[in-house]
Amino acid sequence: MPVVSQIQRQLDYSLIPSSTPIVIDNGTSYFRIGWAGEDDPRVVFRNIIQRPRHKTTGETVTVVGDHDPALFKYFDCSRSGPRSAFDSNVVYNFEIMEWILDFGFDRLGANGSGIDHPILMTECVCNPLYSRSKMAELLFETYGVPSVAFGVDGVFSYKRNQQLGVCRKDGLAVCPGFMTTHVIPFINGEPDFRGSCRTNIGGFHVTDSLKQLLTLKYPYHMSRFTWEKVEDLKVEHCYIAPDYFAETRLFQKGAPEAESKTRCWQLPWVPPPVEEGPSEEELARKAAIKEKQGQRLREMAEAKRYSKINELENELRGLEFLLRQLDQVEASGIPSFLAETGYVSKQEVESAWTKASQSLRKVKGEQAELEDKPDQSPSEKFNLIDVPDDMLTAEQLKEKRRQIFIKTSAEGRQRAKQRRLEAELERERRNQEDEERRLENPELYLEQLHVKYKELSEKIEQRKRLKTNGGHTNGNNQSGGVGRGERLNAAQRERMRLLTTAAFDRGKGEDTFGARDEDWELYKLMSRDNDDEDEGPDPDEAELIRISSRLQELDAAFVPKLEMGISQPAIEVPKFRPLTEEDYRVVLGVERFRCPEILFNPNFIGVDQVGLDEMAGVSIRRLSCKDQELEDKLTQSILLTGGSSAFPGICERLEAGIRMIRPCGTPIKVVRAVDPVLDAWRGASAYAAALQFRSQTFTKMDYYEKGEDWLRRYQLQYSL
Structure with missing residues (x-):
C-alpha cells in the first residue's frame, strides 16, 4: 500500500535543541520532514495543493497534501485540480512550494517566529542553479533558516544501503521515481555525476497508463477509477514480466497460467429488485x-x-x-x-x-x-349520368356532375381495395413459396437470395446511371461527364422544347400567354406528369427491399447497401442492457504487466527514450574509464531504489536486460534497497546527525556575502 499521510501536528518542537537539523525529503510525489538521527519522518503527505471554493460563500481555501473526502460536502473540488510545484523533478513554482513548506513546518510543530534549525533538503541530480538559488532564498528570507545543505535523494539511499551491506562502494544506483528515472554511478563511495543520466519516465506514467486502460475497458465505472484507487491497484497487482512478448502470447492464447495470473476487483453491486406481479x-x-x-x-x-x-x-x-x-x-x-x-x-x-x-x-x-x-338501385341513384346535357336544367346539370364524381370516387376506391387485396394475396403466396424453398435447402436458398440481391442492386444502379447520363456518354468526354441536355430524359427535353417555343413566339410582341384556350392546352401539356420518376414505385426496388429484409432476418452478417437512395427498413436499435454482477467485476489481466513495461520500453506511450537496462549501459559508457575491472565492479553492485522499484520481477528483468548489452561473462548483480521509499530520508537523517555535517552547510551570512553564484560550485561531500 502507498504511504498514508501522517498530518497530525507534532507537540515536541520546543523540546528539540536548535542544533538538531531538520531533514526534508522533497520528492515529486511525497513530502517527508523530520528530525535528524530518527529512523522515520515525523510528517508525510503528498506534495500537492488544491484550492477549492466553498459551495455557499465562494471563499477559496488551500488544501495541502491529501484532502479529506468530507471536503466534497462543503467545497467544490471538481473545478480546482491538484497542483504541484515540480516540472518533471525540478521545483519551478515557488509559490506552491511556500504553501507546502508552511504546512510541513506547521505540522512539525514550528510556530510563526521562524525556523532556527539547520536544514538538509534533497534535490534532483544536477539541479539547475535557478531552482537551487530560489529554494535557498525562500528558506533564508521567508523562514530565517540559519544554514542549509542540499543533497541528492538517490545518493542518500545508496549510502544507507552501503552502510547496511546491501551494496558496495563502487556501483550503480538506478532510481525510478515518480516523474523521472536516474542512474548514478558511484566510484569509491562518491557519486560521479558525469556518468549520470535521466529518462522522463516514472511511476506517474505507469499509473496514468493503467488509469486510461481501465477507463477504456470499463467506461461505465469511470468515476470509480480515481487516481488514489488506481495507484493502490498498481502497487498491489502490477509486476514486471521476465519476457514481455512471451507473457503477452500467454494471455492471448488463454493458457491456464494466464488465468492464474489474472486478478479481479469486485465492485459493490446490488441486484435490481425483482418486480413481482400484482396479486x-x-x-x-x-x-x-x-x-x-x-x-x-x-x-x-x-x-x-x-x-x-x-x-x-x-x-x-x-x-x-x-x-x-x-x-x-x-x-x-x-x-x-x-x-x-x-x-x-x-x-x-x-x-x-x-x-x-x-x-x-x-x-x-x-x-x-x-x-x-x-x-335505390345504382341506376336509380345515378339516374342523370346517361342523360344528355341539353335535356337538363341548371340544377340537374349540377346534380349530374355530383353523381359523376360520387360514382367515379366509389369505383376508384373499389379498384384500389381490390388491388390491395390481390397484392396481399400475391405477397402471402410468394412468402409461402419462399418458406417452402428455405425448408427444403436453407443453404441453397440463402445463396440464391444473395445472388438475386446482387443482381437487382447492379440493375438498379445501372438504371440510375443511365437516367443520370441520359442513356449515353459524350464522345468528347471519356470520363463520363455529360452536359445538361444529355442528363435530361425524353419527357424533360420535350417540356423544354415547348417552353422554348412558347417563349420565342410570345417574345416577338406583347406577352399575351393565357388569353386563348390553346395556351392553356399547352400549359396542360407541359405540366403533364410523364416522367419516369413519378410513374409509381419501381417493382425492382420493392423486390430489392423485400429481399434485403429477408436477408436481415436469416443472415446476421448481412449489411444492406444504403448508398442507392432506397428506403431501407429501419434497423431496430438494441435496447439498454441492465448491468449485471459480471459488469461490476474489474478484471486485471494483461494490464498487470503491460503498464509497468513502459519503464523498460518508454516508446509504448510515445516517449522516444531508453529504458532502465539501456540507461545503465549509457551511464557506464559516459564514464569513459576504459577500465574493465572498474566496469565489472559497477555491474556487480546495481542498487534499485525509488518508489517505482518495488514491482515484483524488476530485479530479474533489469539483470537480464543489462546482460544483453554487456560483454559475455560480465558479472552482474542487481539488488533492491531495503526500503526503496524511505531509504532516501533515512540516509539523509543519518548524514545530518553526523558531527561533520555542519562543515557541509552554507549559512545565511555566506549566502548574503557570496551570492547565488557560489551555489553553482556547491557540492556536498557524502563520505564524512
Whole structure:
C-alpha cells in the first residue's frame, strides 16, 4: 500500500535543541520532514495543493497534501485540480512550494517566529542553479533558516544501503521515481555525476497508463477509477514480466497460467429488485375500476346518442311540416315563402329531409340494414349520368356532375381495395413459396437470395446511371461527364422544347400567354406528369427491399447497401442492457504487466527514450574509464531504489536486460534497497546527525556575502 499521510501536528518542537537539523525529503510525489538521527519522518503527505471554493460563500481555501473526502460536502473540488510545484523533478513554482513548506513546518510543530534549525533538503541530480538559488532564498528570507545543505535523494539511499551491506562502494544506483528515472554511478563511495543520466519516465506514467486502460475497458465505472484507487491497484497487482512478448502470447492464447495470473476487483453491486406481479386482489380491484369507468363512458355515450336522436327527430318534424305547407303554396310563391326559413327551393328542403332521415337511421343503428337493403338501385341513384346535357336544367346539370364524381370516387376506391387485396394475396403466396424453398435447402436458398440481391442492386444502379447520363456518354468526354441536355430524359427535353417555343413566339410582341384556350392546352401539356420518376414505385426496388429484409432476418452478417437512395427498413436499435454482477467485476489481466513495461520500453506511450537496462549501459559508457575491472565492479553492485522499484520481477528483468548489452561473462548483480521509499530520508537523517555535517552547510551570512553564484560550485561531500 502507498504511504498514508501522517498530518497530525507534532507537540515536541520546543523540546528539540536548535542544533538538531531538520531533514526534508522533497520528492515529486511525497513530502517527508523530520528530525535528524530518527529512523522515520515525523510528517508525510503528498506534495500537492488544491484550492477549492466553498459551495455557499465562494471563499477559496488551500488544501495541502491529501484532502479529506468530507471536503466534497462543503467545497467544490471538481473545478480546482491538484497542483504541484515540480516540472518533471525540478521545483519551478515557488509559490506552491511556500504553501507546502508552511504546512510541513506547521505540522512539525514550528510556530510563526521562524525556523532556527539547520536544514538538509534533497534535490534532483544536477539541479539547475535557478531552482537551487530560489529554494535557498525562500528558506533564508521567508523562514530565517540559519544554514542549509542540499543533497541528492538517490545518493542518500545508496549510502544507507552501503552502510547496511546491501551494496558496495563502487556501483550503480538506478532510481525510478515518480516523474523521472536516474542512474548514478558511484566510484569509491562518491557519486560521479558525469556518468549520470535521466529518462522522463516514472511511476506517474505507469499509473496514468493503467488509469486510461481501465477507463477504456470499463467506461461505465469511470468515476470509480480515481487516481488514489488506481495507484493502490498498481502497487498491489502490477509486476514486471521476465519476457514481455512471451507473457503477452500467454494471455492471448488463454493458457491456464494466464488465468492464474489474472486478478479481479469486485465492485459493490446490488441486484435490481425483482418486480413481482400484482396479486389477485389487485387485479380484481383494477378490473373493477376499469369496468366502472367503462360503464360511465357507456352511459355518457348513450345519453349523447339519445340527445342526438331527439335533435334529429325535431328537425325531421320541422322539415315535414315545412314540406306539407309547401304543397299548399303555389310554385310562384315558394321563394317568398322560403325567404325566412333559410332555404331557396323545395328541392333543397327535400334534400335536407333526406340527409336528416339518413342521419337519424344511422344514429339508431339502422345503417347496416340500409347497406344490406339499399332503397335505390345504382341506376336509380345515378339516374342523370346517361342523360344528355341539353335535356337538363341548371340544377340537374349540377346534380349530374355530383353523381359523376360520387360514382367515379366509389369505383376508384373499389379498384384500389381490390388491388390491395390481390397484392396481399400475391405477397402471402410468394412468402409461402419462399418458406417452402428455405425448408427444403436453407443453404441453397440463402445463396440464391444473395445472388438475386446482387443482381437487382447492379440493375438498379445501372438504371440510375443511365437516367443520370441520359442513356449515353459524350464522345468528347471519356470520363463520363455529360452536359445538361444529355442528363435530361425524353419527357424533360420535350417540356423544354415547348417552353422554348412558347417563349420565342410570345417574345416577338406583347406577352399575351393565357388569353386563348390553346395556351392553356399547352400549359396542360407541359405540366403533364410523364416522367419516369413519378410513374409509381419501381417493382425492382420493392423486390430489392423485400429481399434485403429477408436477408436481415436469416443472415446476421448481412449489411444492406444504403448508398442507392432506397428506403431501407429501419434497423431496430438494441435496447439498454441492465448491468449485471459480471459488469461490476474489474478484471486485471494483461494490464498487470503491460503498464509497468513502459519503464523498460518508454516508446509504448510515445516517449522516444531508453529504458532502465539501456540507461545503465549509457551511464557506464559516459564514464569513459576504459577500465574493465572498474566496469565489472559497477555491474556487480546495481542498487534499485525509488518508489517505482518495488514491482515484483524488476530485479530479474533489469539483470537480464543489462546482460544483453554487456560483454559475455560480465558479472552482474542487481539488488533492491531495503526500503526503496524511505531509504532516501533515512540516509539523509543519518548524514545530518553526523558531527561533520555542519562543515557541509552554507549559512545565511555566506549566502548574503557570496551570492547565488557560489551555489553553482556547491557540492556536498557524502563520505564524512
